[in-house]
Amino acid sequence: MGSTVGLRSSPRAWGCGWNVARLLCFAAICWVLGTQMEVGAWTYHYGNKSDYSWELARNFCRSFYTDLVAIQNQGEIVYLNNVLPRHRTYYWIGIRKINNVWTWVGTNKALTKEAENWANKEPNNKGKNQDCVEIYIKRDHDAGRWNDENCQKKKRALCYQASCQRSSCSQRGECVETIGNYSCDCYPGFYGPECEHVVRCKNLDPRPDCSHPLGEFSYNSTCKFQCQEGFELQGLDTLQCLASGNWTAAAPECTAVKCPALATPGRGQLNCTHWHGDFTYNSTCTFSCEMGFVRNGSETLACTALGQWTVRPPLCEAIKCPVLDSPGRGRLNCTHWHGDFTYNSTCAFSCETGFVRNGSETLECTALGQWTGHPPRCEVMRCPKLRDLEPILMNCSHPLESFSYGSVCRFRCTQGYFLNGTSRVQCQPDGHWSDKMPACQEEAAPYFKQVLLYMGGGAVALVALLLTGMFIALLIKRLSNKEEEKTLLNPTSNLGAPGVFTNAAFDSNF
Numbered sequence: 001m002g003s004t005v006g007l008r009s010s011p012r013a014w015g016c017g018w019n020v021a022r023l024l025c026f027a028a029i030c031w032v033l034g035t036q037m038e039v040g041a042w043t044y045h046y047g048n049k050s051d052y053s054w055e056l057a058r059n060f061c062r063s064f065y066t067d068l069v070a071i072q073n074q075g076e077i078v079y080l081n082n083v084l085p086r087h088r089t090y091y092w093i094g095i096r097k098i099n100n101v102w103t104w105v106g107t108n109k110a111l112t113k114e115a116e117n118w119a120n121k122e123p124n125n126k127g128k129n130q131d132c133v134e135i136y137i138k139r140d141h142d143a144g145r146w147n148d149e150n151c152q153k154k155k156r157a158l159c160y161q162a163s164c165q166r167s168s169c170s171q172r173g174e175c176v177e178t179i180g181n182y183s184c185d186c187y188p189g190f191y192g193p194e195c196e197h198v199v200r201c202k203n204l205d206p207r208p209d210c211s212h213p214l215g216e217f218s219y220n221s222t223c224k225f226q227c228q229e230g231f232e233l234q235g236l237d238t239l240q241c242l243a244s245g246n247w248t249a250a251a252p253e254c255t256a257v258k259c260p261a262l263a264t265p266g267r268g269q270l271n272c273t274h275w276h277g278d279f280t281y282n283s284t285c286t287f288s289c290e291m292g293f294v295r296n297g298s299e300t301l302a303c304t305a306l307g308q309w310t311v312r313p314p315l316c317e318a319i320k321c322p323v324l325d326s327p328g329r330g331r332l333n334c335t336h337w338h339g340d341f342t343y344n345s346t347c348a349f350s351c352e353t354g355f356v357r358n359g360s361e362t363l364e365c366t367a368l369g370q371w372t373g374h375p376p377r378c379e380v381m382r383c384p385k386l387r388d389l390e391p392i393l394m395n396c397s398h399p400l401e402s403f404s405y406g407s408v409c410r411f412r413c414t415q416g417y418f419l420n421g422t423s424r425v426q427c428q429p430d431g432h433w434s435d436k437m438p439a440c441q442e443e444a445a446p447y448f449k450q451v452l453l454y455m456g457g458g459a460v461a462l463v464a465l466l467l468t469g470m471f472i473a474l475l476i477k478r479l480s481n482k483e484e485e486k487t488l489l490n491p492t493s494n495l496g497a498p499g500v501f502t503n504a505a506f507d508s509n510f
C-alpha cells in the first residue's frame, strides 16, 4: 500500500472519486500501495510496498498520482523530511540528468543554481552513471538533501498529486501548486481566490451596442457607438473594457454635422435658428434685404445631414429702374450708388444751347423700381413769330422749327420804299431775335427826276388829248355816216348801245 503524507483530508485530493470506476481505482491503489498519507491539495505519496528503479518509480507515480515530486522550495524539503518515515534506500525525486543537464522531469526545465540542494560533495557521479536523484530523508547527516544515484537502484517512489485541476482558478488564471493547496495567479481582468470575479468598467450611457462575453460592461466587453442621421462621432467608434477596468478610450460624442457658416449678405439680414449648434444639422437661415434691394435666390436655407445647405445663399441686389437715355439735344448725367440705373441712382438732365428742358431736371430711382417722374425732353427755344406786312417783304429759313433757335429772316421793301433797319435777324438761343425788325420808308425822289416825270406826263397827256380829239372826230364822222344810212334804212334806231360797248371795251382794254 502506498502512503500519503499531508495536512488535511480532502475528497478532491484523493484522486479517486465516488463513482464505481474511482472505487475500483481506489482499491487497486490500495492493493499496490502500502500506507497512504493524504493531504488536502498538493499531496505527497510514496510506495511502501516495493522499491523501484527511477524509471519504474516514475511510472508508478504517473500511474497513480501526478509525477515524482518536484521540489519548489526549502520549506517543502523541511516538510518532507519531517513527515516521511526513514527508509533504508531513501526516495527517488523528479530530477534526472538529460543531455548532461539536471532537469526537472515534470516541467522539463533545467535545475537552477538557486534551487540546488545537493548533499555534501554531491553530485559526485560515482561510477560515471549516477544520472538520477534521491532525497535523504531523516539521514543522520545531510537530511533532506539530494544525492545523484544510479538510476537502476531500487528506492521508494516519492510522488505528488497536483491539487490544481483543469477547472481550478475558474480557468481564468495560473494555478500555482503550494504545499497542501494551490493558489491562483489570475489572468489580467480577473480577480478573487478562484479568479471568479471579472474586472468591471464604468457603465456607458447612453447604452451603445455592446457585446458582454464576461459580464455587463466588464473586461472584454466591446461597445460600438453610432450616431443618428445628421450627427457624427467624435472619437473612436468602438471601445473595449481593459483588464485595468478602464475603457480603451473616452466614450465618443455625437456632434451635429456642420455646414459652412453663412455670412450676412450685404444690404440684407440673416436670421438663423440653430438647434444643435451654430450652422449645424437642421439649422435654418432666412434671408431678407433692405428697402430698395431684392433677394436673388431662395429665402430660406437649411443645413442637411450631409453638411451642405439646401441651396446657395442669395444676394441682395439693388432694385433696377428702366434704363434712361440721353434726351435728343440734351445730356444725361447719372450717379449710380449700387449699379447702373438701380435704387438711389440719380440722373440729371441738361439741354444743348438753344434748347430748353421740358420736365424735371433730376430723376431718382425709387425702391419700387420706378423713376420719380418722366424723363424731360429738350425743346427748341422759340423766338416771337414775325409777320411781313407790305411794304416789308420777308424771307425766312427755319433749320429747326419755324421761328425758333437758328431761324434767320431777311427783309426787303417793295418798290418805292427803302429799308430802315437790319436786313437780317436771327433767332438767338435765349429766344430773342438778334435785332429789331426793320421798317420800310417811302423813297424821297430827286428834283430832276420829278421834272422829267412831269414833262413826260405832260407829253403823254398832250398825245392823249390829240388822240382823243382825233378819235372823237372820227367817231362823229362815223356817226353822221350811220345816221345817214339809218335814215335810209330804219329811221327808229337808237344811238345808246354803241356807247355802252365802247365803255366796256375801254374797261377791258384798260
Ligand code: CA
Residues within 6 Å of the ligand: 122, 123, 124, 125, 126, 130, 147, 148, 149
Ligand atoms: Ca552520488
